[in-house]
Amino acid sequence: MSISENLLRKYAELIVRTGVNVQPGQTVLLTVSVEQHAFAALIIEECYKAGAKKVNVDWTFDAYSRLNYLYADTETLSTVLPWEKEKLSQMVEDLPCRIFIVSDDPDAMSGIDPAKLSEVAQCRGKVVKLYRNAIEGKHQWVIAAYPSEKWAKKCYPDSENAVDQLWRAILTTVRVTEENDPVEEWKAHSEFISKKAAWLNDQGFASLRYRSVNGTDFTVELIPGAKWEGASAVNSKNGASYIPNMPTEEIFTSPLAGKCEGTLVAVKPLSYNSQLIDNFSITFKDGRAVSCRAEKGQELLEKMIHMDEGAAMLGEVALVPKESPVNQFGLFYATLFDENACCHCALGMGFKEVLPDGDNLTMEQAREMGINDSIIHVDFMIGAEDLSIDGVRPDGKAVPIFRNGSWAE
Numbered sequence: 001m002s003i004s005e006n007l008l009r010k011y012a013e014l015i016v017r018t019g020v021n022v023q024p025g026q027t028v029l030l031t032v033s034v035e036q037h038a039f040a041a042l043i044i045e046e047c048y049k050a051g052a053k054k055v056n057v058d059w060t061f062d063a064y065s066r067l068n069y070l071y072a073d074t075e076t077l078s079t080v081l082p083w084e085k086e087k088l089s090q091m092v093e094d095l096p097c098r099i100f101i102v103s104d105d106p107d108a109m110s111g112i113d114p115a116k117l118s119e120v121a122q123c124r125g126k127v128v129k130l131y132r133n134a135i136e137g138k139h140q141w142v143i144a145a146y147p148s149e150k151w152a153k154k155c156y157p158d159s160e161n162a163v164d165q166l167w168r169a170i171l172t173t174v175r176v177t178e179e180n181d182p183v184e185e186w187k188a189h190s191e192f193i194s195k196k197a198a199w200l201n202d203q204g205f206a207s208l209r210y211r212s213v214n215g216t217d218f219t220v221e222l223i224p225g226a227k228w229e230g231a232s233a234v235n236s237k238n239g240a241s242y243i244p245n246m247p248t249e250e251i252f253t254s255p256l257a258g259k260c261e262g263t264l265v266a267v268k269p270l271s272y273n274s275q276l277i278d279n280f281s282i283t284f285k286d287g288r289a290v291s292c293r294a295e296k297g298q299e300l301l302e303k304m305i306h307m308d309e310g311a312a313m314l315g316e317v318a319l320v321p322k323e324s325p326v327n328q329f330g331l332f333y334a335t336l337f338d339e340n341a342c343c344h345c346a347l348g349m350g351f352k353e354v355l356p357d358g359d360n361l362t363m364e365q366a367r368e369m370g371i372n373d374s375i376i377h378v379d380f381m382i383g384a385e386d387l388s389i390d391g392v393r394p395d396g397k398a399v400p401i402f403r404n405g406s407w408a409e
């Protein structure tokens with residue numbers, strides 16, 4: 001590996017200090033692949049230096065997961081065992097800082113029956129969700145990335161030094177260089193995003209209007225009182241602020257489900273279930289996707305939209321200026337990066353957290369207030385070079401939000 005020790009340390013420190021923001025006396029739960037054990041050690045040390053009481057590790061291993069799906073039966077894999085529940089209960093009690101280091105091979109599960117994958121995920125999800133709901137809003141967490149060889153090869157298949165290239169891309173997008181002070185840079189970045197989100201919340205837009213010469217011509221209604229959010233979040237238990245995603249460039253909200261009209265044209269390919277959908281557009285009527293056209297992956301796109309009742313409706317609209325550092329690179333095959341390239345929308349599940357007191361609402365209540373529900377949440381990029389977005393206030397006045405793919409002001 002050609003990346004310097006200095007850069008690795010800076011990155012680890014950034015994740016611990018700015019990302020999850022470990023407070024003295026807190027417990028940490030780190031989820032990381034066994035392949036990244038050396039980087040895990042750096043993270044663990046930074047956590048202790050920040051005053052962590054104890055750092056625990058959940059080791060993951062792509063090849064092990066794959067073998068489980070190949071050889072163990074669905075029922076066995078779907079069962080959450082008593083010791084696992086005990087461990088989850090402990091998590092609810094400790095409210096640890098959670099650090100997720102993603103490095104997955106995007107094709108790790110290719111060839112495994114998708115029905116088996118989704119059944120196991122759904123069965124386990126049902127149980128694990130109860131514990132997750134119990135810590136929602138009451139703990140700090142961060143997702144950051146580390147380039148594995150297989151992931152890098154997927155992004156740069158023809159490259160001799162794919163891992164170095166992916167490193168360069170990751171470090172650029174998380175604003176870490178040999179010379180800079182990334183902690184300071186993130187402070188300014190996160191303040192900028194918070195200021196924009198506060199402005200959007202002040203405006204109280206009732207709807208958004210999208211236009212581009214590529215054919216995007218679209219209007220979507222917003223939920224009255226729903227918040228725009230971005231970059232940082234606050235642990236309601238101890239007041240510590242943290243940055244859940246690194247990188248992050250987006251300001252997002254969940255629109256009013258079932259209230260949009262017009263066509264959105266994608267500007268980047270979409271990787272879905274390890275397959276590509278490219279050069280596509282989706283047309284909405286009465287809030288639902290009624291038709292779609294893709295040069296590549298037409299069938300897959302149709303299947304995705306018909307996955308369930310909510311899959312044809314939007315769960316997210318997000319604003320990302322075209323100058324985003326992610327935008328200069330190709331597909332990362334990881335949502336953490338790809339959704340931060342430019343403006344996007346997502347089909348499927350919305351975020352109840354954007355509603356007033358949303359953390360304490362059930363999904364049922366959130367749905368009644370206009371949040372979409374679905375088993376999918378798929379982001380697709382619509383941030384064209386010339387994209388303009390107007391916000392329309394309840395009194396009908398239109399205010400420019402984006403011009404030529406960037407903030408109007």
Ligand code: ZN
Nearest residue numbers: 250252318339
């Ligand atoms: Zn998003």
